Amino acid sequence: MSAKNVSSSSKKGDAGKTSSSSAKTSSSSLSSSQKIASSSSVKTVSSSSVALSSSSKQSSSSKKVKSSSSSLRLSSANLSSSSKKVESSSSEYVPFDHSRTLAGDYEVGEDAYHQFTDPRNGRSYYYIKITSSKTGKSVTVMAENLNIGEMILGADNQNDDTKIERYCYNNDTTKCDEFGGLYQWAEVMQLPSRCNTESCSDLIQPNHQGVCPDGWRLFTWNDYLVVRGYKDDFNDGVKGLRSTYGFLGTNQSGFSLTGAGRRTAAGKFLDLEGGFFWFFPEEFENNEDAKAYIGLVGSYSDSGPGRNNRDKKTLGLSVRCTKLE
Structure with a gap:
């Protein structure tokens, strides 16, 4: 199904064989403290378009972009990065433990979670x-965000059709292991990069x-409807899809969404x-404007996509995957 021919050995930015708390990578960890707006983080808009904006403070290399009139406003707070093992000048970086984002047995049942390993880079x-x-x-759905590919800078487009490319929030690889990679539509689809600007x-x-x-x-819209239909004993709604790990959820569904944020079309990182x-x-x-359908869940919103x-x-x-059955 993939139009891109990618071999696991060609991905320079992957950590090779790693577990979910994997390989040693040289990277500088970025963290900041930002305020999350108390107003609803997601506004449902008309079917004409969805634009995303944020008041988040980003790195000085990012341009300021005006949000469109049909915007979904989400403000964010950066979380201290943790992920792949990284050597810093002061200490050794501790790999991120993804079990921290999952629901407890009392919520989803004992042994509800299983693990598999992606043979392309050895990540579980x-x-x-x-x-x-x-x-x-x-x-059957992934309870983590996909993380594979060579990291490129947020200022660039994912135009190399010979390999998988990913963005890491704030150009920090430790954010990728904690929250997963960020991908443009053609990269998600593994179609030629021209598909980002044409049908x-x-x-x-x-x-x-x-x-x-x-x-x-x-992951499809119909998958979302199944996940959203989880047994909701506490009337948590979409809150039950969100992890308790920094995303103001109850995780009653076990879906374990984390606030991974996004990379804007202008190359900024927002909404961690x-x-x-x-x-x-x-x-x-x-599709004259080269758009695709998206889903979004906000930290303060009771509404789904x-x-x-x-x-x-x-x-x-972000990317979530569904098991073929």
Whole structure:
């Protein structure tokens, strides 16, 4: 299903064989303290477009970009980075333990989580089976964000079709291991990079694998409906999809969303801990503006993504995968 031919040995930015708390990488850790706005972090907008904006303070290399009139406002607070083992001048960096983001056994049941290893880079991921109490349908989904590829700077587009490229929040690889990589739509889909600026609807396949490992496919709108239909004994709604780890959730579903933030089309990084954003493997039908459908969950919002939410394919968003069954 992938239009890109990528071998695991060609990804210079991957850590080689690593676990979820893996390889030694040289990187400077960035952290900052920002205020999360107390107002609702997600506003549902008309079906014409979805733009994302934030008041987050970013690195001096990022340009300031005015938000569009149809914006979803999410403010963020940077979390101290932790992830791949990194040597600093003062201490050895401790790998991030992804079990910290998961739900407890008392919420989802004993042994609800399992792990698999992506053979492309040796990284392991937690996953969970979620059943909708409304429809009885089940999906097996990753409980972590995908993290694979060579890191490139946020100022650049992911244009090298010979390998998988990723953004790491604030250009910091430790953020990638903690929150996963951020990917433009064509990279998510593993289609030619030209698909970020033109229609490639004829290349989208059923059960589109994209950047997911073999045996897995990209998370769809129908998958979201199943996950959102989890047994909700406490009326937590979307809050039950969010992890208790820095994302103001209860994680009753076990889905364990974390506030990974996003890379804007202008190359800025925003909304760490303020929002979780992902592309669906679908183009917006009226695609003269090169947009794709997106999902988003905000840290303070009780609302989930709207079916018609869409934005530019050149954003950098997170990836979740669904197991083929």
